Amino acid sequence: MPARPRGLTDGQAALFPLQRPSPPPSERSMETPLSNAFLFDLDGTLVDSVYQHVLAWREALDHEGIALSVWRIHRKIGMSGGLFTHQLLREIDKDVGPDMAERLRVLHAEAYQRLVHSVVPLPGASDLLKTLSEQNIPWAIATSGRMETAGANLKALGVDPDIATVVTRDQVQHAKPDPDLFVEAARRLDVPIERSIVVGDSIWDMLAAARCRALGVGFLSGGYGQNELERAGALRVYEDPGDLLHHLDEVASRSN
């Protein structure tokens, strides 16, 4: 095994796990070294759907008589619907009961269904997933959406949830910024979460990555700025899936 390159920080060394110093004999195993796994957020990361979600939430909130500036809604997208509602309403000092939370969830899903026809994959998304598969680098999708809204997005992306590894909000107890979705995705891929790279467009993805000791890689394609993503823990920030594909060697080790 090659020595760890000189001058690498701990954070950088984590990008090159195969080049880490050998573990002490007691911790060595006979396993083949694993590659990193990629755990992708869906909305704003692989499909261009953030602005439709923003307007769908705006419509749902309006319907319940809750006036909120649109940028505040945008900044909360990527949380699960339940956390999203509670966090938003806490900002305006309004209490939301479980009945209203459920009504808002249903209203948002209905409004989003009317807009989903305009949702397309982000540039390079399909090529990126194809390239990872060809290089035997495991990948999964972990979304705070439920299958009722994620289904159409996966279809636009050409991903069959019966074949690919897809974890949705319905399948874990806590959603982002809790790390459960990514931890479950890594478990299904049989890759340690500490060797996984979480790729997302929102600061909630980056916070969740840090909380489970995965690495965070951010995309600008959800509308956040580079600095916001970096401050939330992103090690690298790319424009979109095509840009990550173009720079894949910066973060991925080939497994063979």
Add this chain to the structure above:
Amino acid sequence: MPARPRGLTDGQAALFPLQRPSPPPSERSMETPLSNAFLFDLDGTLVDSVYQHVLAWREALDHEGIALSVWRIHRKIGMSGGLFTHQLLREIDKDVGPDMAERLRVLHAEAYQRLVHSVVPLPGASDLLKTLSEQNIPWAIATSGRMETAGANLKALGVDPDIATVVTRDQVQHAKPDPDLFVEAARRLDVPIERSIVVGDSIWDMLAAARCRALGVGFLSGGYGQNELERAGALRVYEDPGDLLHHLDEVASRSN
């Protein structure tokens, strides 16, 4: 006249023009000291209309068969329609002739008219303008929109363009990030541009402010992050008009 407070940088001192050291005798005049003037952008700064503009541009571009990720459109909002089109299409290496530029402008205006019913003033916008008027601090609105799209926004805001000072795209040669709109607004208020404060939500407002030596104050209400605005020259960044009103003494000198 009080001495300039110790420890102020040049940038900070510019916030307190009435506390600047006296000019040399040759430059002194008998004028009453002027207060600062506030020159406001409109969309995303006083009214919550950025996301409707984003989707209206998306619809216009789609209609012409131009596929662009929505975040790229969002990041260009606040430029004039003409510059916006050229800059966006340059990014995707596509040439746009004057015919297509004009078609896109019309398609955007039509799409925006269908969405404008959902546009409301941002929190505190009316109170802020009222407070400035009460304190005899001159203010104007300078927008890269034409009156055909700005009219409905001004109405939502309760501003009568026949009474207030409003400069639109139609009335100057170059739009943001050129500073013409703000320079013309200051001229109409009869306040030197160097004593004016440009308030906007986009980096184009901040760049235009720097180019004409006005001070830039940024709002988060258009969806840009604080760091992006600061890097484009914003001296202070507030959430929205209500937040600026709450902190008005940080940037405004009372005129009486």
